[in-house]
Amino acid sequence: MTDDDDPGPLVRLFGLTGGRVRPSGETFDLVAIVTTVSMPFEPVGLNPEHESMLDICLRPTPVxxxxxxxxxxxxxxxxxxxxxxxxxxxxxxxxxxxxxxxxERIYREVLHGIRRL
Amino acid sequence: MEFAGSERSRPAGVALTAGPTALKILVAGGFGVGKTTMVGSISEIRPLHTEELLSDRGVGVDDTSGVEGKITTTVALDFGRITIREGLWLYLFGTPGQDRFWFMWDELSLGALGAVVLADTRRLQDCFPAVDYFEQRGLPFVVAVNCFDGARRHDPAKVRRALGLDAATPVVMCDARHRASVKEVLTTLVTHAVGGAYRHVD
Known part of the structure; x- marks a missing residue:
């Protein structure tokens, strides 16, 4: 095992999910669009990452x-x-x-979007 | 009755006519062929190289028991983004093509626009599994030969023969380090993916 394989940070991050590797409920795509629909006044049970996600997704954002x-x-x-x-x-x-x-419209937009880079 | 300050909701009346949309493009190929480089050359955000923890059952596997699998492995995943316009994004995902990670490709390729199979002519066999996979899935793909050696030209016809590709699948030469070259690969893929339906568009 090399230093690159050090699982330390990952294990720490994994603590954020309480050891869970899959979301509860129906699975969803990595490019599914997430939209915040409600901001709790008292974010009971939420960690800072949850709160950051709610802020980000006030504007609909892909996972x-x-x-x-x-x-x-x-x-x-x-x-x-x-x-x-x-x-x-x-x-x-x-x-x-x-x-x-x-x-055709989206195709044209995508093509132009790539070329513009 | 509304309680001001009790919650912040998305402003009402914001019309999301078409709805925000993200398109996926996969970047496949053997280890060390340049997938990370390609994603990095084109992404407008600093590409995210993540190590994903996987359970022994894998992600995307339906598990109704609620019992989490034991974590056995990590897999590296690169992704980058191109914003086409507000509400329309293109995401590139690159991940290893080893057989044991195919379940990850199953998920990534679902609903994807298409795939780039990066090839190195010195180790062409490394991209066989990816070619087989996308052919079986019916996902449009292009083969991009990463010309590490710059000047030396490769013969697309030879690559096509070696990979047993049909005539419709584009084979392009590229340099994954150069944005202009990667742009060419992606525009070729997008055009191929729509089946040349809008070929008159430029």
Whole structure:
């Protein structure tokens, strides 16, 4: 095992989820859109990461982006978002499959968006 | 009756006509072929390289028992983002192609726009599993030959033959370190993924 394999930080992060690796309830995609629908006045039972997620998702945000902004692993992010959904604080909308979604307008936008980079 | 300050909700009346949408593109290929580099070359955010903890049952496996599996492994995952416009994003996900991680690909490829299979001509066999996987799934993909050696040209026809690709699957040469090159790969993929339906668009 090398230093790169040091599981220390991961184990610490894993404590955030109380050892859970899967979110409660129905599973959801890494690009599902999360929207905060309610902010608790007294965030009982929420940790700082939960609260940050509620702030971020006041603007509808994909799961992966929540992870990126908080620099948390995706699966841990997903477990914490699952908690917020269970509490009725966020909604998580399944993405439409790309093949159904992409029409000429979106295709054109995506193409131009890539070229513009 | 509303209690001001008791909760902060999303402003009412905000029309989300089409709804925010994120599209997924997968970056597959053998170990060390340049997946992390490719995601990093194109992402507008500092790409996130995460080590994901997995249970022995894996993520995405339906587990109704409520009993968590024992954690046995971690898997590296890279992802980056391209904002097309407010409410439309493109996400790139790169993760190892070893067989034991296919369940992760099952989840990532669900509803994805398509995939880039990064290939190294010195170890072409490393991308066989990814090619097989996407063919079986019917997910549109392009093969991008990462030209580490820069000047030396590779023959796309030879790569196509070696991988047993059908005529429709694009094979492109690229340099994963260069954004312009990665942009070319992605535009080729997006056009291939829509089946050339809008070829007149430029």
């Amino acid at each position: 992966a982006d929540v992870a990126a902004q908080l620099r948390l692993p995706l699966n841990i992010t997903r477990v914490l978002l699952g908690d917020l959904r269970r509490e009725g604080l966020v909604t998580i909308d399944a993405p439409r499959p790309a093949q159904q979604l992409i029409d």
